[in-house]
Amino acid sequence: xxxxxxxxxxxxxxxxxxxxxxxxxxxxxxxxxxxxxxxxxxxxxxxxxxxxxxxxxxxxxxxxxxxxxxxxxxxxxxxxxxxxxxxxxxxxxxxxxxxxxxxxxxxxxxxxxxxxxxxxxxxxxxxxxxxxxxxxxxxxxxxxxxxxxxxxxxxxxxxxxxxxxxxxxxxxxxxxxxxxxxxxxxxxxxxxxxxxxxxxxxxxxxxxxxxxxxxxxxxxxxxxxxxxxxxxxxxxxxxxxxxxxxxxxxxxxxxxxxxxxxxxxxxxxxxxxxxxxxxxxxxxxxxxxxxxxxxxxxxxxxxxxxxxxxxxxxxxxxxxxxxxxxxxxxxxxxxxxxxxxxxxxxxxxxxxxxxxxxxxxxxxxxxxxxxxxxxxxxxxxxxxxxxxxxxxxxxxxxxxxxxxxxxxxxxxxxxxxxxxxxxxxxxxxxxxxxxxxxxxxxxxxxxxxxxxxxxxxxxxxxxxxxxxxxxxxxxxxxxxxxxxxxxxxxxxxxxxxxxxxxxxxxxxxxxxxxxxxxxxxxxxxxxxxxxxxxxxxxxxxxxxxxxxxxxxxxxxxxxxxxxxxxxxxxxxxxxxxxxxxxxxxxxxxxxxxxxxxxxxxxxx
Numbered sequence: 001x002x003x004x005x006x007x008x009x010x011x012x013x014x015x016x017x018x019x020x021x022x023x024x025x026x027x028x029x030x031x032x033x034x035x036x037x038x039x040x041x042x043x044x045x046x047x048x049x050x051x052x053x054x055x056x057x058x059x060x061x062x063x064x065x066x067x068x069x070x071x072x073x074x075x076x077x078x079x080x081x082x083x084x085x086x087x088x089x090x091x092x093x094x095x096x097x098x099x100x101x102x103x104x105x106x107x108x109x110x111x112x113x114x115x116x117x118x119x120x121x122x123x124x125x126x127x128x129x130x131x132x133x134x135x136x137x138x139x140x141x142x143x144x145x146x147x148x149x150x151x152x153x154x155x156x157x158x159x160x161x162x163x164x165x166x167x168x169x170x171x172x173x174x175x176x177x178x179x180x181x182x183x184x185x186x187x188x189x190x191x192x193x194x195x196x197x198x199x200x201x202x203x204x205x206x207x208x209x210x211x212x213x214x215x216x217x218x219x220x221x222x223x224x225x226x227x228x229x230x231x232x233x234x235x236x237x238x239x240x241x242x243x244x245x246x247x248x249x250x251x252x253x254x255x256x257x258x259x260x261x262x263x264x265x266x267x268x269x270x271x272x273x274x275x276x277x278x279x280x281x282x283x284x285x286x287x288x289x290x291x292x293x294x295x296x297x298x299x300x301x302x303x304x305x306x307x308x309x310x311x312x313x314x315x316x317x318x319x320x321x322x323x324x325x326x327x328x329x330x331x332x333x334x335x336x337x338x339x340x341x342x343x344x345x346x347x348x349x350x351x352x353x354x355x356x357x358x359x360x361x362x363x364x365x366x367x368x369x370x371x372x373x374x375x376x377x378x379x380x381x382x383x384x385x386x387x388x389x390x391x392x393x394x395x396x397x398x399x400x401x402x403x404x405x406x407x408x409x410x411x412x413x414x415x416x417x418x419x420x421x422x423x424x425x426x427x428x429x430x431x432x433x434x435x436x437x438x439x440x441x442x443x444x445x446x447x448x449x450x451x452x453x454x455x456x457x458x459x460x461x462x463x464x465x466x467x468x469x470x471x472x473x474x475x476x477x478x479x480x481x482x483x484x485x486x487x488x489x490x491x492x493x494x495x496x497x498x499x500x501x502x503x504x505x506x507x508x509x510x511x512x513x514x515x516x517x518x519x520x521x522x523x524x525x526x527x528x529x530x531x532x533x534x535x536x537x538x539x540x541x542x543x544x545x546x547x548x549x550x551x552x553x554x555x556x557x558x559x560x561x562x563x564x565x566x567x568x569x570x571x572x573x574x575x576x577x578x579x580x581x582x583x584x585x586x587x588x589x590x591x592x593x594x595x596x597x598x599x600x601x602x603x604x
Contacts, residue, residue: 014369016366017087017228023060032073034217039064040174041091041223043153045561045569046602049095054221060125063224065217072218073371076104076203080210081208083166083232083369087157089225094152096220097568099128103211104203106195108178110222113149114185115529123348124149125182125189127216128297139197139450144189146442148464151603155225155566159183165207173207184462187442189433220370235294237363239373242268249282254310254347257284274307274348274357281357284349291344291373297365304360304379310347311361313337356380362505363407374456386450389462395505401450402458403428404436405470413437413470418459425524425531428461433472433488433493435522439531439602440465466568466604469550474535476514477543480579484547484588514541525601530571535598544593548572548600552579554587562589570604
């Protein structure tokens with residue numbers, strides 16, 4: 001037996017995703033010339049669904065399909081995989097169509113589906129059908145759960161977790177291929193979807209243990225960047241020959257009991273489990289067994305437990321927890337293990353009875369997927385809270401709650417109002433400074449954090465949320481080069497609540513700033529798939545301006561449009577008063593306030 005610990009840490013960690021290099025095309029097989037590497041890519045925003053090309057410049061880091069009638073081959077990777085996690089960013093022009101095939105045989109659609117109400121298998125994220133007519137072999141495909149598409153010309157994100165089919169020693173298939181999870185722009189579109197046959201247009205119409213990635217090249221243009229992946233071996237860590245020692249408690253820590261004579265000893269028929277204890281509370285256990293490690297690798301050990309827990313491998317401490325429980329945020333410990341048999345000791349004790357006992361020990365590695373080594377009896381499913389989702393009817397809904405800006409608890413906003421619209425276009429307004437905090441499309445909000453049990457006052461927007469700003473937007477300056485305030489000085493801003501617009505049922509927010517009276521209203525344009533904002537100011541003070549957007553990069557487009565951080569667009573009703581200011585990697589878009597309302601669209 002050979003055992004080596006290279007390093008150990010209690011830090012939170014993640015398995016390594018390998019970048020797919022895009023400095024050239026050496027990661028792929030030769031193709032017809034339509035696939036190129038580029039340094040930058042853009043595409044005009046348009047609702048014209050005719051096929052449009054991508055505009056790109058020379059360089060590296062971005063993969064582009066620039067096809068025509070003579071050059072339109074698929075791109076096939078040198079990499080071949082069985083089980084694979086892959087994530088990437090992609091951009092499509094208006095009306096474009098492509099697809100990525102796992103093992104070259106199972107397609108996830110790439111399509112410009114922005115604005116479509118109900119997606120089908122041909123839309124972005126659809127698992128495509130095959131072309132068989134025999135009912136025994138035909139596969140109808142699987143539509144995505146939701147349309148997560150962003151507008152054409154904007155970078156989007158996709159994550160796919162895929163498991164290939166399995167075959168017995170005689171080559172007979174014993175398990176179908178499966179999409180474990182597919183996320184598009186952080187929205188779940190597939191979960192545990194089996195695919196019994198290759199989908200339409202595969203590299204070959206058969207099923208194999210390993211195959212390449214393949215990207216369609218004969219349909220529309222598409223670009224990719226930041227591609228990274230993880231492959232998995234078909235193996236697991238196992239704990240066998242487990243024996244136990246039992247001490248009648250209560251005990252706080254393993255050092256309190258492990259050198260004492262045990263009250264009971266025996267074999268654990270189910271392996272690592274607390275269930276060998278004759279009681280559920282006030283006891284201590286030592287579980288000792290053989291740990292079978294299948295391959296040399298870095299291993300990441302996480303735990304779920306109710307009680308104090310310590311884990312030793314070959315008599316060396318790997319993990320020790322002094323808290324009473326850990327379910328929601330299991331920390332990972334990192335250890336390098338050689339293939340072979342090792343000794344594992346698990347110490348577990350309970351000095352209280354207010355939570356049920358639980359031991360869950362999970363292993364994963366750079367090459368092995370996450371899996372448990374404990375018995376099923378040791379970690380019963382936790383009671384889950386049915387989510388409290390706020391549904392909409394035929395009228396807009398206004399809901400006051402806290403918002404974690406950028407999803408960060410440290411950036412919680414406490415004077416926010418969520419506004420949901422039946423069109424499916426929603427936003428959060430910050431009533432403490434008159435700013436538009438975020439926008440999103442789809443379902444409204446998950447109010448579970450606010451209303452379940454004692455609650456914490458917050459809700460979560462559902463869908464692909466665009467966080468806009470947590471800083472004031474309106475200001476008065478004498479010098480146009482003056483920096484924009486991060487907060488208002490005390491006394492400048494006074495919220496006057498909101499009224500309801502009789503025609504639309506939407507709220508109109510009111511506040512006072514430096515003696516000016518401001519009315520601020522947002523309303524969705526379902527036909528255009530945008531959110532329109534209109535700010536009316538009474539007694540406008542000279543030098544009043546509104547910072548419409550800010551970020552690391554703001555790109556001026558056509559027709560009064562600006563692309564913000566490559567993520568969303570602003571379209572100004574009157575571009576003549578706009579100023580784009582850039583300095584030291586930071587950009588700000590201002591519009592001067594006059595006698596007419598400030599009016600613009602947010603497009604995402």
